[in-house]
Amino acid sequence: MLKVDNITKAYHKKPIITNLSFTVQPGEIIGLVGENGAGKSTLLQILATLQPPTEGNIYLYDWSYKKNRKQIRRHIGFVPQDIAIWENFTVRENMLFFEKLSWKKKSEKQLEQLCLDMNLDRWNEKAHTLSGGMKRKLNLAISLIHDPNLLLLDEPTVGIDLKSKKEISFYLQKLAVDNQKMIVYTSHDMDEIKGLCTRVLCIGKDPFYKDLLQQAGKEIASF
Amino acid sequence: MKAIIQTRFLHWKQQFPALLFWLILPVGAILGFNHAVTAFQADSKVPVGIVIEDQSTTARELVDKINEAPFIRVKQLEEEQALQQLKKHELDSVFIIKEGYENQVNRGSRNRLLTSYQSDLSFAYTPVSEMIASFVQEDTGRAKTAYTILQLEEQLMTNTNWKIEEIITTSKKIEAEQDLLKASFQFKGQAKTNETNLKLWDHWGLWALFSILATFFLFDWLVKETRSSVQTRFVFIRFAFKTYALLNLLVYTILLFVIDLAAVFIFSYVFGEAINLSRIAAIISFRLMINGFAFLLAISMKKIVAYYSLSLIITLLLALTSGAIIPTDDLMSQLPFLSVLHPLVPFLDGLFHNIWLYMVVLIICLWYGRKENQYA
Numbered sequence: 041m042l043k044v045d046n047i048t049k050a051y052h053k054k055p056i057i058t059n060l061s062f063t064v065q066p067g068e069i070i071g072l073v074g075e076n077g078a079g080k081s082t083l084l085q086i087l088a089t090l091q092p093p094t095e096g097n098i099y100l101y102d103w104s105y106k107k108n109r110k111q112i113r114r115h116i117g118f119v120p121q122d123i124a125i126w127e128n129f130t131v132r133e134n135m136l137f138f139e140k141l142s143w144k145k146k147s148e149k150q151l152e153q154l155c156l157d158m159n160l161d162r163w164n165e166k167a168h169t170l171s172g173g174m175k176r177k178l179n180l181a182i183s184l185i186h187d188p189n190l191l192l193l194d195e196p197t198v199g200i201d202l203k204s205k206k207e208i209s210f211y212l213q214k215l216a217v218d219n220q221k222m223i224v225y226t227s228h229d230m231d232e233i234k235g236l237c238t239r240v241l242c243i244g245k246d247p248f249y250k251d252l253l254q255q256a257g258k259e260i261a262s263f
Numbered sequence: 264m265k266a267i268i269q270t271r272f273l274h275w276k277q278q279f280p281a282l283l284f285w286l287i288l289p290v291g292a293i294l295g296f297n298h299a300v301t302a303f304q305a306d307s308k309v310p311v312g313i314v315i316e317d318q319s320t321t322a323r324e325l326v327d328k329i330n331e332a333p334f335i336r337v338k339q340l341e342e343e344q345a346l347q348q349l350k351k352h353e354l355d356s357v358f359i360i361k362e363g364y365e366n367q368v369n370r371g372s373r374n375r376l377l378t379s380y381q382s383d384l385s386f387a388y389t390p391v392s393e394m395i396a397s398f399v400q401e402d403t404g405r406a407k408t409a410y411t412i413l414q415l416e417e418q419l420m421t422n423t424n425w426k427i428e429e430i431i432t433t434s435k436k437i438e439a440e441q442d443l444l445k446a447s448f449q450f451k452g453q454a455k456t457n458e459t460n461l462k463l464w465d466h467w468g469l470w471a472l473f474s475i476l477a478t479f480f481l482f483d484w485l486v487k488e489t490r491s492s493v494q495t496r497f498v499f500i501r502f503a504f505k506t507y508a509l510l511n512l513l514v515y516t517i518l519l520f521v522i523d524l525a526a527v528f529i530f531s532y533v534f535g536e537a538i539n540l541s542r543i544a545a546i547i548s549f550r551l552m553i554n555g556f557a558f559l560l561a562i563s564m565k566k567i568v569a570y571y572s573l574s575l576i577i578t579l580l581l582a583l584t585s586g587a588i589i590p591t592d593d594l595m596s597q598l599p600f601l602s603v604l605h606p607l608v609p610f611l612d613g614l615f616h617n618i619w620l621y622m623v624v625l626i627i628c629l630w631y632g633r634k635e636n637q638y639a
Binding site: 116125128133142 | 266269270273276277491492493494495496498499500501502507
């Protein structure tokens with residue numbers, strides 16, 4: 041379980057996130073929504089241990105983010121908004137590269153299967169020749185090589201076609217349900233959020249997202 | 264480490280032609296340059312045909328002396344062949360060492376020892392013939408001296424029993440020992456020599472400059488990978504980026520040192536240079552220093568174009584100030600601190616100790632130990 045305990049984040053004394061608390065249970069997909077600059081990516085970076093909260097603490101299982109950062113990182117899969125792949129490598133080479141440096145060893149067959157599970161079937165094609173949707177899938181697949189328990193996705197489907205979006209959403213749902221992963225997900229696509237997430241966190245003061253989600257009957261927490 | 268090598272191989276696979284080019288550039292450039300200089304020197308020499316009818320030692324020594332002349336390219340031919348090539352203007356002139364040359368020289372005869380030919384297009388006949396005549400005069404003069412000494416021996420009734428060959432050999436020995444007309448000239452880092460056969464370029468100096476350039480270009484991966492979006496992933500893998508970069512530095516250093524050792528053996532074969540430990544120690548020091556420097560430069564640069572530009576400027580500055588290409592004796596005497604501070608001078612002097620090496624190692628240690636700005 042991920043437990044966020046009353047965290048605050050401020051830049052130059054200006055608060056971005058104030059007194060935020062929530063938990064994520066295994067098998068849950070939590071959506072983070074809010075207007076631009078509301079602090080979604082900052083929160084995701086805090087959850088990914090890339091930034092410390094100004095106040096409060098976070099726990100993954102019983103590990104404190106303050107004390108067990110390196111250990112926690114082994115259990116986090118972070119999918120950055122910018123596609124973080126080697127463009128001049130093939131899909132296979134990208135997967136092998138990160139597998140070699142990963143905490144967990146996987147065979148080439150397992151890596152290929154991971155890609156195939158999300159319909160990424162261009163194993164020997166160079167990454168720069170892939171469509172936007174395929175690149176996003178590869179971006180996600182690389183983050184899953186070490187079987188993380190907590191998956192943090194920063195707008196993983198931005199700018200891709202509907203079919204790829206659906207495939208990624210379907211895969212994430214399967215991952216949460218079948219493998220009991222905890223997933224935290226940011227997106228501006230409300231249809232995607234409504235369809236995919238079990239709970240939604242509305243960040244920021246704008247009531248727009250809250251109203252939309254209330255209409256869809258989603259469980260909402262506002263901050 | 265195995266993982267680092269495997270992942271580096273994945274990168275090298277993508278850039279194999281470029282990698283190969285930069286790896287072989289230093290040695291390739293020197294061999295190419297050496298070949299070009301040798302070919303140019305051969306082309307710019309006057310082609311002279313020599314026909315040897317007398318197979319004596321004195322005749323062979325004369326041919327050797329002519330061969331040693333720096334502006335002459337000697338072709339040993341049969342008379343008919345030589346004259347034919349002269350007619351075709353493939354030779355500037357032809358000199359025939361006549362049968363009985365040694366006997367005539369030993370008798371002190373100075374006339375009709377050689378026969379020479381020139382064509383209407385011969386431009387260097389006069390200086391070449393005068394040079395050969397001077398060699399012959401040396402021999403005849405030496406023979407005459409020997410006869411004079413033997414005559415004196417007879418007149419003075421001494422019982423030394425000198426032989427003419429002994430006197431000639433002693434005369435040559437004294438000439439070689441007391442040759443005062445030879446000048447001393449050398450590149451930075453080379454011991455003073457009395458050899459008149461001057462080297463026009465220092466292959467290790469030039470190799471060092473090409474190595475610096477190649478190393479800078481080989482380390483461009485660091486600029487690319489430091490600024491890559493992939494950086495974020497290093498937080499969630501086994502190696503922090505700093506460790507990953509440092510281990511890759513080690514991989515590159517081993518690879519480049521192997522290439523450097525190959526250069527030592529190739530130069531030993533091509534230039535007949537002895538392989539010694541001080542040269543290898545200087546190469547180790549140079550390699551560590553330049554790799555560390557390229558590493559620090561690459562890690563601090565944000566744009567690849569700026570990195571390439573700075574690399575070229577640094578290489579050019581080192582080339583101009585090191586004394587490896589152009590003599591810098593005046594500059595060094597005016598700015599003596601330059602010889603102490605210049606990063607290439609210890610290598611050219613064949614030394615291991617280099618202040619830049621220690622500085623680079625210290626800065627890398629500080630960089631590695633410094634706390635990350637990022638929470639990562």
